[in-house]
Amino acid sequence: MKKLLMGVLLLLPSTIAFAEPKDLPEKNSPQVFQSQKPVTCTSDPYDKVKQNFLQSHGEVGLMRYMGDVGTGIEIIGNVDTGTITILEFIPSSKVTCFISMGKRLEINSNIFQKANKGIPTKFIY
Numbered sequence: 001m002k003k004l005l006m007g008v009l010l011l012l013p014s015t016i017a018f019a020e021p022k023d024l025p026e027k028n029s030p031q032v033f034q035s036q037k038p039v040t041c042t043s044d045p046y047d048k049v050k051q052n053f054l055q056s057h058g059e060v061g062l063m064r065y066m067g068d069v070g071t072g073i074e075i076i077g078n079v080d081t082g083t084i085t086i087l088e089f090i091p092s093s094k095v096t097c098f099i100s101m102g103k104r105l106e107i108n109s110n111i112f113q114k115a116n117k118g119i120p121t122k123f124i125y
Helices: 002-015 046-057
Strands: 040-042 060-066 072-077 084-090 095-102
Touching (some): 046 072
Antiparallel strands (some): 040 095
């Protein structure tokens, strides 16, 4: 068994590829890549999802926007407890996904000095 292990260990260095310095990215250069993560989604109506978060966590809409791919993104949270959820509504399949949920919500109060009053924030779908 020891001889087999030693033979394998001797072969390992021959299978390692070494990159030359010109092949390595610069330490300060940004790396852009795609990543996948498990995301939970529901077919419940979007308004029902928001109502459930209001009842269970006291979370209300803080910010909404339309994503580049035509999905609706909404950040809901509870400023008293600090819970926060990021939802994404996908109109083509009428599915709502929970992108992120967390705690320790902080809001930059400086944004309210610049915000225009009365901007409609209802999704049209």
